[in-house]
Amino acid sequence: MQATHNDSPGxxxxxxxxxxxQPQTYAxxxxxxxxxxxxxxxxxxxxxxxxxxxxxAATLYIAGPIxxxxxxxxxxxxxxxxAAFLASGLMAAAYFIGHMFRAPEDAxxxxxxxxxxNRGELAALFCFVFLYIAAKGNGTCSLGGDED
Numbered sequence: 693m694q695a696t697h698n699d700s701p702g703x704x705x706x707x708x709x710x711x712x713x714q715p716q717t718y719a720x721x722x723x724x725x726x727x728x729x730x731x732x733x734x735x736x737x738x739x740x741x742x743x744x745x746x747x748x749a750a751t752l753y754i755a756g757p758i759x760x761x762x763x764x765x766x767x768x769x770x771x772x773x774x775a776a777f778l779a780s781g782l783m784a785a786a787y788f789i790g791h792m793f794r795a796p797e798d799a800x801x802x803x804x805x806x807x808x809x810n811r812g813e814l815a816a817l818f819c820f821v822f823l824y825i826a827a828k829g830n831g832t833c834s835l836g837g838d839e840d
Contacts, residue, residue, distance in 0.1 A: 715831060715832040715838075716832065716833070718828065718831045718832075719769075719831050719832045719833035719834070721821070721825075722766060722767075722769070722772070722825055722830075722831060722834075723766075723767050723833065725766065725818070725821050725822070725825065726762075726763045726764070726765070726766030726767035726768075727763065727767050728763075729759055729762065729763035729766065729779060729818060729822075730759060730760050730762075730763025730764050730767065731763070732755075732759045732763075733755070733756045733757065733758070733759030733760025733761070733762075733763060734759075734760055736751070736752045736755060736756035736759065736760075737752065737756040737757065737760055751790075755782060755786065758778055758779060758782050759779070759782070761775075762775040762776075762778055762779045762782075763775075763779070766779065766822075766825065768834065768835050768836075769830040769831070769833065769834020769835050769836045769837075770834070770835050770836045771836065772825060772826075772829055772830045772834065772836060773825075773826050773827075773829050773830075774826075776822040776823070776825035776826035777822070777823075777826035779818070779822040780818075780819050780820075780822035780823040780826055783815045783816070783818040783819035783822060784815075784819045786812075786815040787807070787812045787815040787816050787819060790812070790815070791807070791810040791811055791812025791815060792804055792810055792812060794810075795810070
């Protein structure tokens with residue numbers, strides 16, 4: 693009989709232990725994603741930890757508060773679904789407006805198709821991580837309670 697990848701007890705035990713920790717790993721993802729996101733708002737509004745980028749005022753005063761306050765709410769697990777849904781929409785708009793369709797005149801098709809080329813991979817990733825958080829809710833380790 694041939695061995696399959698399922699016949700490896702060590703690997704299964706490791707993966708099973710991770711499967712048993714799904715609530716904790718989801719909470720870690722929610723907290724880290726919110727923490728990373730809030731610093732983009734802090735940069736835009738407070739010039740901390742780096743100076744604010746040169747962007748239109750609307751970006752500073754619309755995106756900045758959503759990133760700072762929304763990120764903090766996601767970290768804390770308060771109004772998580774609302775904050776994550778708003779953050780997801782913001783990141784979708786940021787991807788299309790700030791990356792995909794903000795192409796130089798000589799841009800080829802790769803700019804419009806690949807996030808790596810148009811430098812929009814972080815916006816795309818944040819968009820879908822926050823969409824998942826909006827669908828799942830607070831999870832464990834949140835001040836708002838586990839709303840699954």
